[in-house]
Amino acid sequence: MVAAGWRPTITATPDGASRYALASVARRWRVLALEITELDRRIKTILDDVAAPLVAVHGVGYDTAGQLLVTAGDNPHRLRHERSYAALCGSSPVQVSSGKTDRHRLNRGGDRHANSALWRIVIVRMTSHQPTKDYITRRTAEGRTKQEIIRCLKRYIAREVFPHINNVITPAADQPTPTDSQLAA
Secondary structure, three states, rough: HHHHHHOOEEEOOHHHHHHHHHHHHHHHHHHHHHHHHHHHHHHHHHHHHHOOOHHOOOOOOHHHHHHHHHHHHHHHHHHHOOHHHHHHHOOOEEEOOOOOOOOOEOOOOHHHHHHHHHHHHHHHHHHHHHHHHHHHHHHHHHHOOHHHHHHHHHHHHHHHHHHHHHHHHHHHHHHOOHHHHHHHO
């Protein structure tokens, strides 16, 4: 970045003050970019060690895997089965119709970041995963809308990734929490 190399000039003029401010912001941006790169590398290393099967699922990247694990890790006591995890991610179906129609929508509760991670996985799969493409074709022929298909796919993905997530968080949830006297020792 060119502005990072600018040397301080007389800051009493608007041009000098602008150059000084731009140089300062450019140097800070460079430092933050290096920090982000290092943190991303460390996160990838941790996820490869702890959750390699989760990252191996088609469409799940490091960012989405991290978010899904953070959501589950914040609430391990709530995850008795995959339905609980789907509700926690806001991907469980909610009945929205009465009478003879059978329509659902996504649960608006739950962790919106986890729901967004599931959405990103669905979008990746819609473009690069042949079984998902076949599913979309079949459900579209049945008269489902794209929004309904995405809702169903989010629920399916929550069901698919839950065993991997449960394997990661269960050992941590089973360990007893240290007491104050143990922490003080």
